[in-house]
Amino acid sequence: MPSALPDGDPAPASGELPPAALDRLPDGPFGVYLHVPFCAVRCGYCDFNTYTLPELGDGRTVGGSTTTFADAALAELDLAARVLGDHTRPVETVFVGGGTPTMLAASDLVRMLHGIRGRFGLAPDAEVTTEANPDSVTDGSLAELAAGGFTRVSLGMQSSVPHVLAVLDRTHNPDNVARAVRGARAAGLQVSLDLIYGTPGESLDDWRRSLEDAVALEPDHVSAYALVVEAGTRLAAQVRRGDVPAPEDDDEAAKYELADEALTAAGFGWYEVSNWARGERFRCRHNEGYWSGGSWWGVGPGAHSHLGGVRWWNVKHPTAYAARLAAGASPAAAREVLDDEQRHDEWVLLGVRLVDGLPMGGLRVAGRAAVAGLIADGLIDGSAALRESRIRLTRRGRLLADTVVRRLLGVG
Structure with missing residues (x-):
């Protein structure tokens, strides 16, 4: 199940922010994060705020449909524009995450991007990324995204070893990673690959194979994360029952060192503990905004935002999210004002x-x-x-x- 939201202070129904927070908006980069909560299958290790369509009544509930989600997101962008008012500034980075954003039609992803441009403006060199499952994109959808203003795609490769993918409940065909990379390249998109190491049953040779296969695809960027067994997930239950062993610190350390060696040898440089890029211009600027204390508005169910020292987070369920917006209210569940x-x-x-x-x-x-x-x-x-x-x-x-x-x- 998705992790619980943190506690916080009540968030005003209007979405209004303290004047001091708005005044700080020019102090750093400004981005928009769009959370698309739909997944075809819930992976056993994942505690993100995601839902399969059967869990949402096969899309029959308000806010639970892949065909109407963009409308709810655009309503939140309208709210954001009202709240920021004269403090509105061009968006420098957009990141569409999830979930599997590419379960939405490419036209809807482009429509949401156009909504951001129309309400805030986009910086001339804006970085616009969407995450994607390799099985959820085609050459045509990638070309449509690129034509609509997207500049990057982050593909959830995780591993190239079938038995490792099976433990992670990843259902994509490993061969489709290469197909998706080729399609993204043909469309003119930058490519990032996401990898996970430390999966129960993954040997060091399995991990080496995944790294070699990833490098052979010549991406611009690689993220490699150690598997974390999150409470409440199916994987946590499997570990608790003894069905699979828990990840081991020494094993994960050895695999991190192997990743750093292999990626460095292939011409990548680390710029954040879990992220490597072929050069500074291929770094994920949106994530750099998070790490440098920048401001961003998080759109979507369960999305978190930070602006000028105020952090808030939206209600988690897509139906509740859409209902609040339909009533003209902010979807924020709670917020906190950060002290020094x-x-x-x-x-x-x-x-x-x-x-x-x-x-x-x-x-x-x-x-x-x-x-x-x-x-x-x-x-x-x-x-x-x-x-x-x-x-x-x-x-x-x-x-x-x-x-x-x-x-x-x-x-x-």
Whole structure:
């Protein structure tokens, strides 16, 4: 089942934001995230806010239809335009995630993008990405997306080994990854591949094969994430019953190191702990906006937003989401206004994961005091700390990034 929403303060039905938050909007990049909650099959490891059509009454409920979802999303964009008012600025990045966004017709994805352009404007060099299951796109749909303004597609490859895909409940045909990459290239789209390592039963050779197959497709960008067994998922139940073994830290560390070696040798450079690109221009700028504390409006059921130090999140169920908008109300379930302590903690938590790291001058006393020990433990680059006054993770530090964060925050 999808994870629960966090607690928070009541969100006004109007969607109104504090004036101070609106005033901060020009301080960084501004993006739009669009959450499409539909999936053909619920993968056993996934706790994202997603629904299969049978769970939604086969699309017969209001808001539960792939054919009407775009209308609800456009209604939220209308709300966003009213809330931002004179503070509206061109959108620099758009990311359509899910779920499987490409369960919607390409024309609907383009219609939502045009809705963003019409309400806010798009920056001349805007990055526009959609996630896609390799089985859910065709050469024609990819060409339609590109013609409509999309610039990137992020394909959920996960693995190229059939028995690993089976454990993950991934139903796509591995051969279709190559077909989808060719179609995206022909349409002029940049290509990113998503991989997962640490699946129960995945050997180091299985992971090496997936990396080699991914590199052979010559994508522009690769994301590789360690499998996390989330509470409440089917995989968690399987692990609890002993049907499959839990992922092991040492195994995942070995697979991360193999990924970094293989991708570096193929010409990719890491720029965030789990992300590699062929060059700076191929980095995912939308995600960089998250990691650098930028502002974004999250559209869709369960979508999270952040604008000028205010964070809010929408109701999760598509029917409830659509009903609120139809009534002229914000779909936000709750929100929080970040205080200085929270903003600092998030700056450390997110910024330390980036290749450029953090300026030491922004750390608090406890963080600066931890630097010498982190250098001695081989977790941060001593040269960068001493010569550039920056916290930059070593490869070992990337494996233990959470430990580095705790020590920089003085809590571990």
